Amino acid sequence: MKVLLTGATGYIGSxxxxxxxxxxxQVVALTRGAEPRPGRGWHAQSIGDTADPASLAGAVTADIEAVIHLAPPSGDADTDTAVIEALIAPLRGTGRPFVYTSGVWVLGATGEAQEVDExxxxxxxxxxGYRPRIERQVLAEAAEGVRAVVVRPGIVYGRGGGIPAILVDRARRQEVPEYYGAEGVRWPMVHVDDLAELFVAAAERAEAGTVWHGVGESAVA
Ligand SMILES: NC(=O)c1ccc[n+]([C@@H]2O[C@H](COP(=O)([O-])OP(=O)(O)OC[C@H]3O[C@@H](n4cnc5c(N)ncnc54)[C@H](OP(=O)(O)O)[C@@H]3O)[C@@H](O)[C@H]2O)c1
Structure with missing residues (x-):
């Protein structure tokens, strides 16, 4: 498939x-700047900025067979709603996949529950706060002939990056580890390569209107 990938330069996107x-x-990477970035394995680059939904109007050309949207939310719900509309409208009636990246933080603190599912x-x-609304906007497109899918990654680690690497680096520099919230808090986590496999599987064969938790280890201290 020829896949339009937003956030392609990022940690998960790489x-x-x-x-x-x-x-x-084949990966068509949506990037903010036109500057070529060789050596990343991309088939082509497409220019667009998710802070400016109008810039995405022509991004999903007729030859794009799947969209994976990894660029982070802007912080403004209306902007993000318009971004989804711009990327998903050309897929209506095609049965082609649109994979939206959310995160397990939409579940909040789950308290004493050992595990929660989709x-x-x-x-x-x-x-x-408003991400569940964007998830619903995406999933509703299943009724419009889009193979709309939501992936919710846990906290991502591996390849020397992600939030865990930042925390380890801080601990090394401070010579003392930190925890966030309360000492008993556990985070669901996932290796970045396992998560990437899930994104490929979601684009290839997830059913329309489904949500997938991208978690490898469900409760890491
Ligand atoms: N990392 C985690 O633990 C984690 C967990 C759960 C969910 N997520 C979600 O996964 C997604 C990707 O996370 P990540 O950790 O890979 O982030 P990241 O490393 O910060 O990468 C962000 C990517 O988005 C692109 N981007 C940022 N603003 C953009 C804009 N205005 N227009 C177009 N592209 C833009 C960046 O491109 P530039 O090269 O131009 O900066 C970069 O390619 C996010 O939606 C995040 O909320 C991440």
Whole structure:
């Protein structure tokens, strides 16, 4: 498939690029600048800025067979709603996949519950407050002939990056580890290459209107 990938230069996007290419797909990377970035395995670059939904109007050309949207939310719900509309409208009636990246933080603190699944109600923490609304906007497109899918990664680690690497680096420099919230808090986590495999699988064969938790280890201290 020819896959339009937003966030292709990022931490998760770099791994997703590698796994898409290894699976025989072509990556069209949506980047903010026109500056060429050789050596990333991309088939082509497309220019657009998710802070400016109008700039995405021509991004999903007729030859794009799948869209994986990894660029982070802007912080403004109306802007993000318009971004989804711009990227998904050309896919209506085609049955082609649109994979939206959310995150397990839409579930909030799950308290004493040992594990929650994709059926659990959302209870988002502040910084992802409106993301469940965007998830619903995406999933509703299943009724419009789009193979609309939501992936919710846990906290991503591996390849020397992600939030865990930042925390380890801080601990090394301070010579003392930190924890966030309370000492008993556990985070669901996932290796970036396992997550990238999930994105490829979601684009290739997830059913329309489904949500997937991208978690490898469900409760890491
Ligand atoms: N990392 C995690 O633990 C984690 C966990 C759960 C969910 N997520 C979600 O996964 C997604 C990707 O996360 P990440 O960790 O890979 O982030 P990241 O490393 O910060 O990468 C962000 C990517 O988005 C692009 N981008 C940022 N603003 C943009 C804009 N205005 N227009 C177009 N592209 C833009 C960046 O491009 P530039 O090269 O131009 O900066 C970069 O390619 C996000 O939606 C994040 O919320 C991440």
């Amino acid at each position: 791994a997703v690029t590698d796994h898409l290419v290894a699976a025989g797909h 059926e659990a109600p959302t209870n988002p923490i502040g910084i992802v």
